[in-house]
Amino acid sequence: MVSLKELWERETIDGIRNVIRKPPGLGPGDDSAVIPSLGGDIIACVDSVTFARHFPKGMKYEELGWTAAAVSISDLAAMGAVPLGLLAALTMPPDLDSSSLYDIMAGMDACAEAFDTYIYGGDTKFGCGAVSCTAIGSMEGRKPMLRSGAKPGDIVAVTGSLGSAAAGFFAIEKNISGVPATSLMTPVPRVAEGIALSSSGGVTSCIDLSDGLAEGARSICGASRVGMDIHMDFLPEGDGVDTVFSKAGVRKEDMMLYWGGDYELLFTFDKDKRETLYDHDIDFSIIGIVTNDHAPYINYEDKREVMGNGWY
């Protein structure tokens, strides 16, 4: 079930790591990088959304701009960082109306404002429609949460709920009414939750779910060299998932496991330190346990399946 695009991305990511030097701090391979500086670690990441791939039917330019900011802010959130500022690099089709460009930037600024940060600069060139957003943040003395670090016996948990971005997408595609498109059009990164999780001291790994639960679980398992048992019945179901399932027959696991666009945090924590999580007043659901296995598994009442592709 690996797409050509995914194969290309995985191969090129590995290939790129082979041609660049490994930096001090933390380089490619996690949600954000950790850049050492005299004033403390700087957390930084960049991600691009493109007109071709991240611009679903019904999305406005403001929402594309919001999403570009949200995607990168979410990569800071996964480390537990506080956003300090954003930079935007746009490549825009020459025939794009300048008001659409301003709408993109206004949407990006609105998302920055929602997380108490700002756009600090950028660059605009002609191209075929991409918005790259760099997010810069600070741990303010806390330790960044990484994908590696999960240990067998740790609890697996997720913030918020799963599948509402996918449900919003299918509702538009299939003309189903009564399903909110908010998660799809203006995703909300879990900044406060990331800060609380990293403050708790009990979290052993964390990732954001931009690429879906299966892919997120696979990344943590691969980086931590562990497996996971996740239980379908434990998964918190997002708005609209049930409606899209019953009206259009889209499988719930396709929306909740294999679809991206939910900017929730997937994390593991030391079960002996679970009290510290409750102390930090974080809204999360326990969905499984870390195992000695070599892949994340999804458990149903009557079966157990590898979730997506194993990491081995």
Added chain:
Amino acid sequence: MVSLKELWERETIDGIRNVIRKPPGLGPGDDSAVIPSLGGDIIACVDSVTFARHFPKGMKYEELGWTAAAVSISDLAAMGAVPLGLLAALTMPPDLDSSSLYDIMAGMDACAEAFDTYIYGGDTKFGCGAVSCTAIGSMEGRKPMLRSGAKPGDIVAVTGSLGSAAAGFFAIEKNISGVPATSLMTPVPRVAEGIALSSSGGVTSCIDLSDGLAEGARSICGASRVGMDIHMDFLPEGDGVDTVFSKAGVRKEDMMLYWGGDYELLFTFDKDKRETLYDHDIDFSIIGIVTNDHAPYINYEDKREVMGNGWY
């Protein structure tokens, strides 16, 4: 003499500033942004090079990657910052061979290494060929040099020499031998010079010459609300300028004033503090003086012309 592209860029830059909030520290409008943090100011910038616009005949993918890094590192140099790390966001044509992608990244890494820094992360999407490089740096306690701050009576100076990137370009276009293309293909940002200039305490404004001397002078004059008198005879002539002029008739001012790609620093300094510049052992040429006027002027033996477009 303003191109449509320039008009569009200027209009959109102004338009963007109208729709985003002004951040604390220093936002859009200088070579880099200054992002306040608990650990001290973070200097950051992003710039993109595209296959369509920054990929002259004869350039290799490694050189495009080098250039992408150099352009952003140069924006740090103009502030006087030390590079701490780079991030790369690539949008690549689906038919691009992955080895070309690795060449781009290897070139970017080689430039990072030349300035004692690293690539910390990135993102690759399908698109039509753009490399956006974010550079993050630190002032290490020094004050950043801005475009504003030039005062009438200050001396105008430039590092290195002018026109060699343009000469390299025309030599390839017009098949002229004996002209080095080094400045064009692997530009060298003036990081050590920027650090020394910001350490001196005598510099009142600074900008890099990525867009040419005329445009750089216009930017400083506009931001500082001053004019400049620059003398053609004082300009340090880059390698190949004379050859291209004599063999192909390209005017020297077109190469030295109106062409981009020279990653030198243009700066102004308080003439009473000039000794501090000599103490810092910086290789520079004095090219003029800051005036009360409303534009930068270029002076010849027998005439005086507005250089490019005034800022008023």
